[in-house]
Amino acid sequence: MLRKKLIAANWKMNNAPTGFDAKDSSYRTKSDVDVVIFPTFLDIEKCTKAELIVGAQYGRPEEKGAFTGDESMKQIKTSGCTYVLCGHSERRIHHSESDAFVAEQVIAAIDCGLIPILCIGETADEREMGQAKEVVKRQLETVLLATSHQLQARNLVIAYEPVWAIGTGKTATPTDAEEMHAYIRSLLSEELQNDMRIIYGGSMKPENAKDLLSQKNIDGGLVGAASLDPVAFGKIVNSAL
Ligand code: PGA
Numbered sequence: 127m128l129r130k131k132l133i134a135a136n137w138k139m140n141n142a143p144t145g146f147d148a149k150d151s152s153y154r155t156k157s158d159v160d161v162v163i164f165p166t167f168l169d170i171e172k173c174t175k176a177e178l179i180v181g182a183q184y185g186r187p188e189e190k191g192a193f194t195g196d197e198s199m200k201q202i203k204t205s206g207c208t209y210v211l212c213g214h215s216e217r218r219i220h221h222s223e224s225d226a227f228v229a230e231q232v233i234a235a236i237d238c239g240l241i242p243i244l245c246i247g248e249t250a251d252e253r254e255m256g257q258a259k260e261v262v263k264r265q266l267e268t269v270l271l272a273t274s275h276q277l278q279a280r281n282l283v284i285a286y287e288p289v290w291a292i293g294t295g296k297t298a299t300p301t302d303a304e305e306m307h308a309y310i311r312s313l314l315s316e317e318l319q320n321d322m323r324i325i326y327g328g329s330m331k332p333e334n335a336k337d338l339l340s341q342k343n344i345d346g347g348l349v350g351a352a353s354l355d356p357v358a359f360g361k362i363v364n365s366a367l
Contacts, residue, residue, distance in 0.1 A: 129323050131339065131366040132160040132283060132346035134243065135353030136183065136211070136327075142169045143354050147176035152360030155179045159366045160346075162209050163353075167197060174206035181209030181243070184217055187227075187234035199234040210235050212242045213265070215289045225265055229272035236273060236281050243283045243348065244269055245327070246310075250290035259309055262286070266313055279321030285348045286310060291328025293350060298328060300337045300344075307343035332361035339366050 186196040213228035235242040246265040248258040327348030
């Protein structure tokens, strides 16, 4: 089976890089690689107008209501997004998102036709204490249990993002990352195991992308800092070809 690679640009709280909407922009999706960008909510409209494949960095499960500052999955879908990040570690840390809340987001996203990218990963302390697999298993299984009735390989993407590698310049070695990706795959049901995409995030850059992306169980990348530079991002996308 062939899992199409997916390279995602997580722009976090940064403006859309200059030239993002150019005809030959590296942020445009390719026939052989899915390219998805995650701008701030303020930039979603201009990115969909530029005909990029767009996702939101977060979405609230409730359809509407008194949630100041939030956007619902349904509103995100209506705004033209295809994807949504769920449970990014920066949301878990700065907004105290629990596994249960992340599972609610994933359910709501799938229900309204968005593809959630579920982010899971251990902290440096958890890795040092030998708990990396246990943490990742807990984060994943909460979502798998809650969504088992509606889950298909094409309506969820998993992103393994070791927290200690995000924005730090430290990257998991291709061997360590592959070991965790294979473990995550082994936790999936037989129907999902071959086809579900598991992408890697954490200081992915042009220098390490090829080695990471050539691992058997690494199906793409969730790229933060390097995605703000269109040239560097283009190199990462090309590494996935
Ligand atoms: P980074 O961010 O590439 O800057 O480490 C990745 C992410 O947070 O998704």
